[in-house]
Amino acid sequence: MSTRSLLPVFAATLLCAAMPSHSQQKPVNLPEGPGKEQVQALCSGCHGLNRVMNSGYPQAYWNTVMRMMINFGVPIPPDQINLVTDYLAKHRPEKPKPDASIIHGPVKVAIREWQVPIPGSRPHDPLAARDGAIWYTGQMSNRLGRVDTKTGQVREYPLKSPLTAPHGLVEDGDGNIWFTGNQVAIIGKFDPRTGNVTEYKMPDPKARDPHSLAFAPDGMLFFTLQQSNMIGRLDSKSGEITLVTSPTPRSRPYGIMVNSKGVPHVALFGTNKIARIDPKTMEMKEYTLPEPRARPRRMAYGPNDVIYYADYPRGMLGRLDPESGNVTEWQSPGGPKSEPYGIVYTKGAVWYSESGTRPNTIVRFDPKTEQFQTWAIPSGGYIVRKMDVTPDGNPVIATSTINGVGVVEVK
Ligand code: HEC
Numbered sequence: 105m106s107t108r109s110l111l112p113v114f115a116a117t118l119l120c121a122a123m124p125s126h127s128q129q130k131p132v133n134l135p136e137g138p139g140k141e142q143v144q145a146l147c148s149g150c151h152g153l154n155r156v157m158n159s160g161y162p163q164a165y166w167n168t169v170m171r172m173m174i175n176f177g178v179p180i181p182p183d184q185i186n187l188v189t190d191y192l193a194k195h196r197p198e199k200p201k202p203d204a205s206i207i208h209g210p211v212k213v214a215i216r217e218w219q220v221p222i223p224g225s226r227p228h229d230p231l232a233a234r235d236g237a238i239w240y241t242g243q244m245s246n247r248l249g250r251v252d253t254k255t256g257q258v259r260e261y262p263l264k265s266p267l268t269a270p271h272g273l274v275e276d277g278d279g280n281i282w283f284t285g286n287q288v289a290i291i292g293k294f295d296p297r298t299g300n301v302t303e304y305k306m307p308d309p310k311a312r313d314p315h316s317l318a319f320a321p322d323g324m325l326f327f328t329l330q331q332s333n334m335i336g337r338l339d340s341k342s343g344e345i346t347l348v349t350s351p352t353p354r355s356r357p358y359g360i361m362v363n364s365k366g367v368p369h370v371a372l373f374g375t376n377k378i379a380r381i382d383p384k385t386m387e388m389k390e391y392t393l394p395e396p397r398a399r400p401r402r403m404a405y406g407p408n409d410v411i412y413y414a415d416y417p418r419g420m421l422g423r424l425d426p427e428s429g430n431v432t433e434w435q436s437p438g439g440p441k442s443e444p445y446g447i448v449y450t451k452g453a454v455w456y457s458e459s460g461t462r463p464n465t466i467v468r469f470d471p472k473t474e475q476f477q478t479w480a481i482p483s484g485g486y487i488v489r490k491m492d493v494t495p496d497g498n499p500v501i502a503t504s505t506i507n508g509v510g511v512v513e514v515k
Pocket of ligand 1: 146148149150151155156159169176177178180188192287505
């Protein structure tokens with residue numbers, strides 16, 4: 105290896121020294137070819153080469169992924185970007201994906217989408233604010249953004265720490281936007297009036313990756329830490345943080361929400377469980393889903409706080425009644441590989457996105473008739489990781505690799 109190509113290695117190592125290294129898994133054998141050396145040198149550290157080589161995209165999305173990594177500070181020399189992109193596109197093309205299954209039905213929608221300004225921002229989660237705007241986390245651009253859905257105008261706000269990797273976001277009663285800083289182990293509070301960010305650091309070094317979050321009516325902010333296997337609670341008035349570890353090892357606490365009685369539930373994506381959290385003691389009560397392979401990722405409450413969940417790896421929509429513990433499941437229209445992900449309940453139905461079909465879909469499930477209706481996302485969607493609901497009841501999406509956000513206007 106020449107001295108020239110060693111430089112980025114040191115830079116990348118330095119860059120990542122401050123960051124949690126989630127997965128130092130077993131070595132990956134890279135296929136031979138031009139670009140191999142650069143991938144080896146530049147693309148491990150933050151997430152391990154397996155994260156890269158288990159992926160597969162069409163060339164256009166490898167371009168986007170490279171923009172994301174460059175935004176995130178990966179020190180790749182400009183004259184080597186194409187080399188690396190071509191190597192990845194050649195050796196890791198898109199994996200076969202099921203076609204979207206389009207089911208017609210009685211409901212009419214219009215899906216409107218907007219692009220965010222910086223390529224490779226990876227808008228991860230959307231937030232439908234009370235004033236009608238859509239906010240998003242620019243996970244790889246270190247920004248929060250706001251789309252005025254009336255004018256289409258987009259405004260972005262830089263965060264305080266570099267490489268924050270903002271992930272989830274929620275609005276409080278005063279219009280502040282609270283977000284998880286996934287790479288720097290903080291909860292952030294952003295005040296849109298002043299542009300100020302207040303950072304709340306995790307009190308335990310083992311609590312590395314704040315992920316998703318939800319407010320209880322009393323101002324307690326509950327959040328998950330997926331790789332750290334923890335649940336947290338931040339008192340938004342005092343700033344005090346309480347952490348508990350999930351009783352099931354590697355349970356990957358993921359989606360979280362708070363019901364009408366102020367009680368949080370969390371989807372344990374690493375196992376076939378959903379847990380109820382005692383809001384005072386943080387004690388977790390687990391519901392075990394009957395199918396051992398079930399992996400609930402995100403959830404939404406229906407009437408009477410019944411829980412609907414997206415079972416990502418099995419392509420199922422599930423319903424858990426927390427009173428009785430009864431579980432019902434339906435195969436998602438796109439089939440076992442349809443990867444249901446972002447999910448909400450609004451206008452008397454469950455709405456979610458299939459992130460594994462081509463194109464991604466918006467699915468509507470009517471709990472009364474048990475009928476599905478689906479629509480293709482015009483841009484293709486390419487991984488809607490979270491959904492939210494506007495004050496007038498329309499589902500909202502962020503299209504992470506397409507670099508956009510959108511709203512499903514239900515007629
Ligand atoms: C400075 C840290 C860092 C380095 C170095 C790095 N990445 Fe990443 N990468 C990230 C972060 C942060 C994410 C997103 C967080 C997550 O979901 O784990 C990510 C995610 C990814 C993903 C998954 C994207 C998806 O949509 O699921 C791919 C593919 C990827 N990186 C490729 C690369 C390649 C190729 C390189 C080398 C050119 C590289 N990474 C180097 C930080 C880094």
